[in-house]
Amino acid sequence: MFTKQGPTVRELAVQALSSTERGYDLLAPKFDRTPYRTPDRVLDAVARAVRGLGPFGTGLDVCCGTGAGVGVLRELCRERVTGVDFSAGMLAEARAAFPPGDTGPAVHWVRADARSLPFAPAFDLALSFGAFGHFLPSERLGLFAGVHGSLRAGGQFVFPIGAPPPVGSRAYWTLLGFDAAMRVRNVLWRPPFVMYYRTFRLGDVLEDLSRAGFTVRLQPLPGLGARPDGSPRARLVVAVREH
């Protein structure tokens, strides 16, 4: 999973004992060589699906990290792209990866907590990859309301969501074990590092999006494969701010 150029076990341990924000500051220089960066095949599958929902002028990548979603937005948006993240270290890596003067729409980087997004309703498209596990279920409605408030009327918020692993499968036990270990860690150690895999359940997510004011639909992401019963392994959530 990790390459020789990725973080050492010791570095990962120090990061895991830091706050979420500080942990990412420390991980940032090696983040793109970890499996935590959203893989290109996921980015490509989402880009293909979202292209048909446009055209888009302005785009926002929520919890942009080193800019995985910003790359997608630069393919899809004509005017301006913004990445927002609370880790200064991750934003520094992102800035270096997208130097000013590149062809394509201009990119702006904003350091802010996604739980209180600082934007006027200016964006046509918002997306997010790989970050929802960092929000407690009680924070999710506020997060979604902030994205809703950052979109123009007619704007869309999109993100992929994976089907949960079958109960009893190896992946099921791995994620359950990870979340249990994080809960123990967060009881025993301060500051907390918030990262849970099993708290972002489709039904709850759809309910919170609706409560935040979105009209929501799902579409399959066929490029990411199918489960043995033929259902898609991942779907795209498309949440629209109607007014």
Ligand SMILES: C[S@@+](CC[C@H](N)C(=O)[O-])C[C@H]1O[C@@H](n2cnc3c(N)ncnc32)[C@H](O)[C@@H]1O
């Ligand atoms: C796993 S990384 C994903 C980065 C990128 N979106 C990707 O897919 O490669 C999670 C990112 O979420 C950011 N993050 C976590 N909680 C946040 C918060 N409350 N506000 C802003 N950024 C946050 C972290 O700093 C980190 O850059």
